[in-house]
Amino acid sequence: MERQIALWGHRFTHTDIVRFTVIASLTLSSILITAITLAQNIGALYPQLFYFPILYATYFYPRRGIILAGICGIVYECLVYFSLFPDTFALWSATGQAVLFVCVALAVVYFTNLIRVSEARYRSIFENSLLGVILFEKNNFTIRLANQQVAGMLGYTVEELSGMTFAEIFFSHDFQRRFFEHLGSGEDIRNFETCFATKTKEHHWVNLSWSRIDDTIVSCSVIDVNTEKLVRQEAVDSSTQYRQVTENSPTGMVITDHTKILFANPAFSIFSGYTPDECTGRDLADSVLDEDRERFAAFAGRWDTAAPVQDRAEFRFITKSGEIRRAVLYFTPITRNNRPAGLINIIDNTEWEEYRERVEQTKERRREMMRAVAHELRTPLQPVLGYLNLLLQDPKSFGVTDETRQILERCAKSVDQERQIINQMLELSVLEVEETGLDYSVFSVRGMVNAAIANGGYAIKAEIAIDIPPDLVFEADRQKLSYVLDVLLTNGVTYSKTPKKIWITYRGSPTLPFHRLAIQDNGVGITETQLDEIFKTEKTGSTDSLRQVIGVPGRSLAIAKKYVQLHGGYISVDSIMNIGSTFTIHIPKKRPDKGDHHDA
Amino acid sequence: MRKIVVVEDDQPILDLMEILLKKLGYEPVLIPNGLDALNYVRSEPPALILLDIMMSPLSGWEFLDRLRTEYNQREIPVILFTASPTVPGKMAELHDPKLGILQKPVTFNELKTAIQQFLG
Numbered sequence: 020m021e022r023q024i025a026l027w028g029h030r031f032t033h034t035d036i037v038r039f040t041v042i043a044s045l046t047l048s049s050i051l052i053t054a055i056t057l058a059q060n061i062g063a064l065y066p067q068l069f070y071f072p073i074l075y076a077t078y079f080y081p082r083r084g085i086i087l088a089g090i091c092g093i094v095y096e097c098l099v100y101f102s103l104f105p106d107t108f109a110l111w112s113a114t115g116q117a118v119l120f121v122c123v124a125l126a127v128v129y130f131t132n133l134i135r136v137s138e139a140r141y142r143s144i145f146e147n148s149l150l151g152v153i154l155f156e157k158n159n160f161t162i163r164l165a166n167q168q169v170a171g172m173l174g175y176t177v178e179e180l181s182g183m184t185f186a187e188i189f190f191s192h193d194f195q196r197r198f199f200e201h202l203g204s205g206e207d208i209r210n211f212e213t214c215f216a217t218k219t220k221e222h223h224w225v226n227l228s229w230s231r232i233d234d235t236i237v238s239c240s241v242i243d244v245n246t247e248k249l250v251r252q253e254a255v256d257s258s259t260q261y262r263q264v265t266e267n268s269p270t271g272m273v274i275t276d277h278t279k280i281l282f283a284n285p286a287f288s289i290f291s292g293y294t295p296d297e298c299t300g301r302d303l304a305d306s307v308l309d310e311d312r313e314r315f316a317a318f319a320g321r322w323d324t325a326a327p328v329q330d331r332a333e334f335r336f337i338t339k340s341g342e343i344r345r346a347v348l349y350f351t352p353i354t355r356n357n358r359p360a361g362l363i364n365i366i367d368n369t370e371w372e373e374y375r376e377r378v379e380q381t382k383e384r385r386r387e388m389m390r391a392v393a394h395e396l397r398t399p400l401q402p403v404l405g406y407l408n409l410l411l412q413d414p415k416s417f418g419v420t421d422e423t424r425q426i427l428e429r430c431a432k433s434v435d436q437e438r439q440i441i442n443q444m445l446e447l448s449v450l451e452v453e454e455t456g457l458d459y460s461v462f463s464v465r466g467m468v469n470a471a472i473a474n475g476g477y478a479i480k481a482e483i484a485i486d487i488p489p490d491l492v493f494e495a496d497r498q499k500l501s502y503v504l505d506v507l508l509t510n511g512v513t514y515s516k517t518p519k520k521i522w523i524t525y526r527g528s529p530t531l532p533f534h535r536l537a538i539q540d541n542g543v544g545i546t547e548t549q550l551d552e553i554f555k556t557e558k559t560g561s562t563d564s565l566r567q568v569i570g571v572p573g574r575s576l577a578i579a580k581k582y583v584q585l586h587g588g589y590i591s592v593d594s595i596m597n598i599g600s601t602f603t604i605h606i607p608k609k610r611p612d613k614g615d616h617h618d619a
Numbered sequence: 620m621r622k623i624v625v626v627e628d629d630q631p632i633l634d635l636m637e638i639l640l641k642k643l644g645y646e647p648v649l650i651p652n653g654l655d656a657l658n659y660v661r662s663e664p665p666a667l668i669l670l671d672i673m674m675s676p677l678s679g680w681e682f683l684d685r686l687r688t689e690y691n692q693r694e695i696p697v698i699l700f701t702a703s704p705t706v707p708g709k710m711a712e713l714h715d716p717k718l719g720i721l722q723k724p725v726t727f728n729e730l731k732t733a734i735q736q737f738l739g
Contacts, residue, residue, distance in 0.1 A: 393703055402635045405727065408726050408727035435726070442704075456708065
């Protein structure tokens with residue numbers, strides 16, 4: 020800032036003082052020359068001399084210039100009056116000259132004012148513009164002028180920039196070359212994106228538009244797009260990363276801003292039928308079937324909470340071609356470009372659902388068939404069994420002889436055996452097809468064992484040793500476990516060698532998660548091949564030979580195994596040939612999934 | 620003599636039941652369909668009902684439901700007399716203390732025990 024001096028209540032710069040001195044010198048010189056010319060009667064007058072101080076003063080100080088023109092006019096006229104009075108022509112001429120001084124001054128003021136206004140406007144735009152502006156020479160690219168915006172953008176001062184060439188401020192030769200190619204086209208260019216180098220040699224993205232002011236100067240506006248460009252680039256980088264991570268994923272993946280899709284992987288594109296470009300910007304909710312929209316809105320509503328958590332739900336979607344597909348959505352909150360976003364995995368389970376429905380239909384058909392088969396097999400047996408029982412209950416009243424009775428008894432035995440086989444087959448079918456529940460209760464194990472021995476009359480058939488703590492209780496389905504025990508006792512009794520002996524022993528311990536109830540016999544043992552067969556629901560070998568071996572008709576061991584499995588347990592078998600076999604029932608001490616079963 | 624209503628659409632079984640129930644000392648009332656049986660039970664409540672499940676037009680389940688809810692007959696013991704293997708599972712869900720089950724075919728002794736469980 021130039022120093023200022025206060026004089027007569029006004030503030031003047033050094034430049035002003037120099038100018039005043041020049042103006043005063045020129046004015047005084049003009050007055051003196053005119054006075055000497057008149058006094059010496061030289062002849063020719065040069066009033067044009069006054070125009071030098073008047074023009075000079077008017078250009079720099081319009082108001083004072085006009086005053087000076089008036090003063091010069093008066094002085095000039097006074098000099099002429101004193102010297103040439105009463106020469107009328109000379110007097111009129113002097114008056115006209117004085118008026119002309121003022122007129123010239125006014126004209127100069129008017130025109131310089133016009134120039135000043137446009138210059139001020141231009142300066143104002145140039146200096147206060149939010150855009151950067153650079154004026155450079157077309158021929159050697161020297162920067163003539165750059166405003167503060169450009170200077171601030173690149174970390175230079177305005178003065179530093181003014182001495183540089185335009186080529187120097189590009190980040191690399193590539194950017195420089197592309198700029199000159201465009202400049203060389205001779206046309207005014209708009210929105211040319213390029214990269215400048217800052218003073219610290221970092222890149223700074225700008226958008227240039229330029230036009231030629233005249234033959235030598237080019238005006239170039241510079242818009243700062245660095246932040247936007249970096250954000251855009253980061254978004255592109257992120258999208259590239261997401262693309263790389265997700266493009267080979269077999270499941271659909273989308274990144275969303277709430278429900279608006281920001282990115283979709285190829286698998287989602289295939290799922291939805293829309294191209295990846297069509298997916299971007301779509302609302303995911305638009306692809307959800309109308310009936311599921313409300314549920315989807317509730318699901319998506321949970322994403323907007325302050326701390327969204329992982330979530331999953333199943334919805335039906337409608338594809339571009341109108342096909343309805345089912346999918347499970349897994350929502351994971353993520354951050355994308357410093358903003359919260361959602362990563363949604365979409366697992367298409369349409370085929371799985373269709374398969375499940377087919378399985379259900381198959382199950383239902385099996386149930387139907389089972390009911391029909393059961394009805395058709397069991398119902399006709401009822402009169403046969405009933406009448407046989409009736410005849411055997413009271414043979415004399417029906418005139419049945421002893422010999423006939425023996426025949427009828429054999430018939431009844433066969434019918435009963437057939438009944439058992441049918442019942443077991445149907446029970447196994449039920450266990451395979453139906454969701455069989457368990458009727459849990461807490462009961463005494465000793466009580467159950469004693470009841471099973473009594474009901475089956477096993478105490479008569481074999482010597483039975485029981486080693487079970489008297490206060491031991493199980494939490495299980497008593498009826499089903501009784502069946503299991505009955506099957507294993509039948510097996511044991513059938514197999515034991517005379518003298519038949521059965522040991523029923525509790526082998527649990529407080530540290531084990533399972534109760535273990537072992538039923539041991541002193542039989543011939545079971546070979547490994549037979550071990551594989553005895554629990555199978557479908558018998559591969561001869562039923563007769565198997566029955567001879569294991570002694571239990573049909574599939575009762577398979578049913579027993581299923582019953583124990585329903586409890587979450589299992590049956591193990593240890594066998595030593597000609598020493599005996601031990602069947603151990605393992606039942607969890609803690610009832611699994613307590614909520615899934617009802618108590619009796 | 621205590622009456623036992625047998626609701627069964629299979630005539631050979633009805634014939635058998637008539638003989639067996641008489642032999643056990645009860646008065647059998649044989650009705651071959653559920654609707655007639657409901658009407659009969661409403662007018663003359665029996666001591667026990669032996670109920671087949673797979674019948675038409677009224678299935679055993681519908682009969683039982685109407686008997687218990689519409690006719691409010693909750694005290695009459697009903698023994699489901701069925702060949703279907705899925706009945707025990709459904710029966711357990713009803714938690715009806717006056718409900719028993721006999722899976723066809725039954726022996727004379729099984730029938731006797733099941734009835735005596737309710738009628739003593």
